[in-house]
Amino acid sequence: MAVIRVPADYRTIQEAVNAARPGDTVRVAGGVYAEAVTIREGRDRLAIIGPGAGDAILQGNGIGPGFLIGGSGTVTIAGFTVTGFEFGIEVSSNDNVIRDVVLTGNARQGAGVAETSFRSLFYRVTASQNGGDGIEINGGGNYVIRSELRENGDDGLDLNGPTNVALHNLISGNRDRGIEVQGDTALIAGNRVVGNRIGIASTAGQHLIYDNFVSRNQTVGILLQDSDNSLILANEVTCNQEEGLFFNGGTGFRVIRNKVESNGHDGIELSAGASEAVVDDNEVKENGLAGIRPGSATARNVVRRNKLKRNSPDIEDLAPAGANVFDENDCKTSRPTGPCC
Known part of the structure; x- marks a missing residue:
């Protein structure tokens, strides 16, 4: 050599x-x-x-x-x-x-x-x-x-x-997107994703999205489209102009211990038939619309032990009564009444 x-x-x-x-x-x-x-x-x-x-x-x-x-x-x-x-x-x-x-x-x-x-x-x-x-x-x-x-x-x-x-x-x-993911089983961790049109977006699944700072993006902070079995853990998602976390469909994903603050629309939105998700132990405050919003077609999701304050309202459940489970959420306002303890 x-x-x-x-x-x-x-x-x-x-x-x-x-x-x-x-x-x-x-x-x-x-x-x-x-x-x-x-x-x-x-x-x-x-x-x-x-x-x-x-x-x-x-x-x-x-x-x-x-x-x-x-x-x-x-x-x-x-x-x-x-x-x-x-x-x-x-x-x-x-x-x-x-x-x-x-x-x-x-x-x-x-x-x-x-x-x-x-x-x-x-x-x-x-x-x-x-x-x-x-x-x-x-x-x-x-x-x-x-x-x-x-x-x-x-x-x-x-x-x-x-x-x-x-x-x-x-x-x-x-x-356009800070990070776009179209392949399964990605690890996205410790990134600083700021000032893009969308922060992190995926049409695949089975990801670990961990400990990212996602802020000041022009629309959504983290957008998952039909993303099954992903884990969204301990991210800070703040000051995005639209939703902080937006799950458009998908099943079996877990949203745990994220800090979701001061986004322009909903803090965490579940939409388009999102199902069997776990939304636990998140801190969701001061978002422009609802703190957590399951849409009308969502079902079999569990929303537990989240701390919410100064959202409009803290929880808004648009699904039929009993379609999703709410337990031990620390919040003041909800539509309908009941999800807050």
Whole structure:
């Protein structure tokens, strides 16, 4: 295994990659590199290391990806700004590491992961002001950790494949959703999701959505559409312009120990036949409409031990009498009377 230097050994990054063998390191000096780089077969465990995102710039002309990780896996890319391409980085292999990279000003996505690509890591990546999504992940078992996804033209982060993970990211100011989830069994934890159109949205299920701060989004804080068996635990959902937590259908989900405050509409709304849910031990206060509102078509939900105050009203149950169960809720106002103890 060798260390290859650009421009000392090869004039371009692509020439150095073409000369590399499995396990080699390509070290790139500071500068602007007006090229696209493709990692083909036979270069597993290759590392392409720049001196830092502010010092090494991969500059595109609006066409194709800046870095394409194709036939080789366990590739590392670090220490670059990637700008001016159609896609900043495209990944279609497994087990790669993209870290300490800035993806900005690309016409479509900052980064994309193919449906057949698994277990890649995005760590301390900034994806900002790209035309579409900041990062779109279509494969499974990938990780986005301690990254910043902001001011992109569509979503900050898309998790379309199964069993993907988003941990401790800042996701802000994106035109549509902060995080959109279309694949099952996602882990979404410790993220700060602020100032997007919708904070976190999902049309899949079996997620753990834990310990996120979701605030000042233009519509809903957390929106789950027909999402079965998800656990929404210990999130702080505040100051969103519409609902704090909105469950549009779905069954068997659990909403536990969340802090839901000062949202413009309902704090927690269950709608469109949402059923068999557990809504326990939440703190729900000062929302513009109801604190907790089960809709007219909901059934077999249990709402227990929640603390509610200064909502309008604290609990509004629109379902037929006895369709849902209310027990030990600490609140003052309800329609009809009865759900408050």
